[in-house]
Amino acid sequence: MNIINKLTIRHLKKNKRRTMVTIIGVIISVAMVMAVATLGVSFLDLLKRQVVADNGEWHVQYKNVTSDQIKAIEKDGNTKDLILSSDMGYAMLEGDEMTVKPYLFFKGYNEEGLEQFPIKLSSGRLPKAANEVVVSDHLAKDIGINYEIGAEMTVEIGNRMMEGEPAPLLQNYSVQRGEEGYLENLEIHTTETFTVVGTIERPSWEEPWAPGYTVINYIDQENLNQAVNVDAVVVVKDLSRSIFKQAEQLAQQNDIVGVGFNDELLRYYGITDNDNLHTTMYSLAGIIIAVIVIGSVSLIYNAFAISVSERARHLGMLSSVGATKKQKRNSVFFEGVVIGLISIPIGVLAGLGGIAITFMFINTYIADALGTSVKLEVVVTPASVLVACFISSATIFVSTYMPARKASKVSAIDAIRQTQDIKLTGKAVKTSKLVRKIFGLEAEIGLKNVKRNKKRYYATLFSLVISIILFLSVSYFTNNLSRSVEMSQAGTDFDILVSGSNGDISDLESLVHTEGVTGYSLQKTVQLTSLIEEDKFTEELIAVIEKENIELQDGRYPYYVNVYGLSESSFQEYADKAGTDAVTYRDLEDPKAIIIEKISYQDYEASKFVETKSINTKPGERIELQFTDYETNERTMLAGLEVGALTDEVPMGTNTARVGGLDIVVPIETLDAILNEKALNEVQSYLYLNSSDPMKTQEALEEVVPSSMYIYNVFQNREREQQMIMFLSVFTYGFIALISLISIANIFNTISTSISLRKREFAMLKSVGMTPKGFNKMINYESIFYGVNALLFGLPISFVVMYLIHRSVNETFQYGFTLPWLDIVFVIAAIFVIVSSAMLYSISKIKKENIIDGLKQENI
Known part of the structure; x- marks a missing residue:
């Protein structure tokens, strides 16, 4: 070590506080760069593992292959693992009841497929012969069908076909049903007898609304069933962008009709031509790192600039005894090297430790936040470490460059007199x-x-x-x-929505006593029309009429009217909030309604939310309601409602109308009384629930709610x-x-x-x-x-x-x-x-x- 470098180290030791501040600043900078790089790599790893957990690890799929084509694929130099997969088809479950899941769905794999794809045994073992199967344990949980291990099943397997559709319906298409029955039918292509050797958990690819319960059997490569289409799924050895070209060439050489790729998994490896995920992630990481570098350069540059200023006399003295410009410049660079050698290794370790602690904290939330079943793991690659070290080294170099140039230009006289600053x-x-x-x-x-x-x-x-x-x-x-x-x-001031069918609330009424329910609103709703006089128009409606040049009908504007009919207890609670007496609204001979006067809606053109009045009216005035048949454009007069009260309160679960719309709330008996037969067919019924434990309430509802109803858990x-x-x-x-x-x-x-x-x-x-x-x-x-x-x-x-x-x-x-x-x-x-x-x-x-x-x- 030369004398100038020794003096530099002595100077660093003498100014311990400034040296420590600089070292800490560089450590934080390196730690942040390392954390950002590690976060990006770890997040991509999470996405890869989630795709594998959901759909198995594979890269290329060759569709509907023969035995000879399978052998050609197996011999290909880039084939690492060959998986045989087959969607054999569907078999109808016993029973006449029309349900959303009336089938058994038979899917086959060879030995590699059973190992590679996410299949979790509940009991027994996986199939080892073509006549063995494992069945989903949800058959027993959902409908009470329990196939014991060792039991035999004989089934007719076919494809789901629908009139007008040339291709079979797949597992990702729910059952097609109408009011009178199924709109699809099974075209049987084979009859098979299987022995049950185990049960499995419901696979991740089987959605709750999927039409069939999964049954998995074994594919014997030596004795393929020619009546069933078999796909060859490949895990390749060398993952690169050439995978697409290589797969297409192999298919062409062996007359394979269809080739597919696991685009989602390949995307996370960066192997795709038509995705901006990596561009987005790298851009975001680049912006964050740029901000880190800018902040770090400010700190480190300032530290070295101050160091040069403090060492001005020493540099001048060195210059007076023969030190060259290069030696003085290298003195500052050497200071940067010393700081870097201390800070960068500590910063890399600190970044990894910090991201590991962060992952420990957020892993409790990530499953719900991202809908994943796997956890974030700290993934460190040589590339990420090298990137962090390179960026940090470049940051230190940029920070020392200007002070080093300044140091090289310090003259002996100016430095000793200290006049340069x-x-x-x-x-x-x-x-x-x-x-x-x-x-x-x-x-x-x-x-x-x-x-x-x-x-x-x-x-x-x-x-x-x-x-x-x-x-x-x-x-x-x-x-x-x-x-x-x-x-x-x-508008989602509720936890769970249960929608009825055809305006019938009888099935919904019993659900209000479900476990955990703390509040509810049972209502019917229908959209009607009302011709409103010009003196009741709001300023916003007048502006819309003028802007869109709408022609009035005898000086009246056709408001669309959302009429909400609330059950007795729900209306009582709503009337109390609106500050009116619910009893006065029970007269069916002279019906009254509560008008929601204040509306709030989103004006897309003005890019703002608007709160205004829906109509200029007052209690005692009447609103005449009509039903419009949009098929014939015929309007039928229904009834007139007296305005009983005006309010800003909105019933649970509902959103207000926009300009030119009106919201009316009445007891459910009033709604039934004023509607004609055609209007009654347009009525929808809803039950909005609040619960102390929405998840338990949903589970309780799913046990009793028929398949004709829909449950939506907003919570x-x-x-x-x-x-x-x-x-x-x-x-x-x-x-x-x-x-x-x-x-x-x-x-x-x-x-x-x-x-x-x-x-x-x-x-x-x-x-x-x-x-x-x-x-x-x-x-x-x-x-x-x-x-x-x-x-x-x-x-x-x-x-x-x-x-x-x-x-x-x-x-x-x-x-x-x-x-x-x-x-x-x-x-x-x-x-x-x-x-x-x-x-x-x-x-x-x-x-x-x-x-x-x-x-x-x-x-x-």
Whole structure:
């Protein structure tokens, strides 16, 4: 090691605090780059494992192959594993009842397929001969059919065919049913006898609504059943983009008709020509890493620039005794190498440890958030480690390049006299006279110092601005996620919806006593028409009529009217909320209705939500209802309803109409009384439930609700959305916290070093009479100048970034742009706290120094 490098190491040891701050900053930077790279690789690995867990691991599928074609595929040099798969067909289950799952679905695999595909045994063993099968244990759970191990079954297997459809219906098509029976039939092609050797859990590829319960049998490659189509599924040895061309060539050479690919799995390996997933992920990772690098360069560059400034006299002395420019430049690069050798290995380990802890935390939420059955695992590849090390090394090199050039240009005389950092003009530090008049001499001196040390000022200002932009952008993005979820769940003030059929509520009434139900609304609904006079039009409706040039009918506008008929208890509860007496609405001779006066809807053209009145009316006026037969366009007068009350309250589970629409709530008996036969056929019935345990309630409902009804668990979707927000928030706020650490470290390093180098200046001010109070006042004003200037730059840029995020989100969710004032207030306070803390910390270190010792200070 040469003498210059030894002096460099001695300098690093002498300035331990600055060296430690730099090392910590680089460690955080490397850790973040490593964490981002590892997160990307681990997330892709999660997606791969989930696809394999759902559909097995395979890459190419050759459809409807013969024995000779199978042998040719097996001999191909790129074939690693050959799986034989066959959808044999369906057999009808016993029983005359029309259900959503009336079949057994027979699927065959050879030995490799039984091992490769996700088949989980419940009891017994997997089949080893062509006449052996395993059956789904859901047969016993759902319909009580229990095939004991050793039992024989003889079945007629065929294809599901539907009139007008030339190809058979597959397992991903639900049963096609009509009011009078099935719209499909089985075309039998074989009769088989099998021995049951085990039971399996319902496979992941069998959806709950799939038409058949899965039965798996064994495919004997030597004795293929020619009546059944067999597919050859291949796991290849070499995964590359050439897989598509190679597979097509093999198929062409052996007259294989169809070739398919596991596009979803190949996509996650990056082997696809028509997918932007990798582009998106790499772009996102690139943006995040770019932000990390920018923040890190600011910190590390500033540290090395200060180091060069501190070492100016040493470099000048070296120059005076013969040190070359190259030696002085390499001295700074050597300092960067030493910092890197210490920081990069620690940073890599810290990044891996941090992401491992993060995964431990989020794995409890990820299954619900992403709908996966596998967990995130830390996956480290040589490429990700090399990328992290390369980016970190490049960051250190870029950070040291300018200070190194500056060091090489330091002349011996300037360095020894230390004049290179104070070449200023009066114009450069000129301040407004108003500053002294309003704030005093201390503020003017503080402002002059900010102007005098522009490089350090800009470095600190940059760090502050980056922190402001990052925090506000990330918090705004997360808030938008929450708001988007609220919008997507608009009107879902319930946990579970059960929809009836043909307006019949008799089956729904008994469900209100299901376990866990804490509240409900039982209702019928139908859409009618009402011709409304011009004096009842709202301003918004008038604007729509004029804009679209709608022609009125005898001066009246045809409102569409959503009529909601509530059961007795539901109407009683609703009337209480609306502030009216439910008893007055029971008269069927002179029926009354509650009108929902306030409507809220999404105006797509104006990109905002609108809240307005639906109609200008008052209690005592009448609304005449008509039924419109849209097939014949014939309108039939039904009845007139008296307006009993106006309200803003909306029944559970419903959304309000838009402009030109009206919502009316009546007792269910009133709705039945005013409708004619045709209108009654259009009625839909719904039961909205709230529950203390929605999942248990859903399970209880599924046991008693007939297949003709539909159950929709909103709570589950809502929980999944919230889990997704939490999942994203962990990463976004973790990211902002680490970037802020880099920025805060930079701010503390810059300010504290700046204060340390100004010891002579402070001593001179004290020697000419500046009191401790005046000194503190000057430092406080400097803090304020830093904070105010950071906010003047940071807030406008943040507003632009937030607006761009808003515009991006508005592609799906449209609402007005509003600033997050609470977050802005927090940022303003935080900036002044950070700057003031850094100033106070630095001043506390030199406050007790003697004036004479300060004047002797050599560094400026």
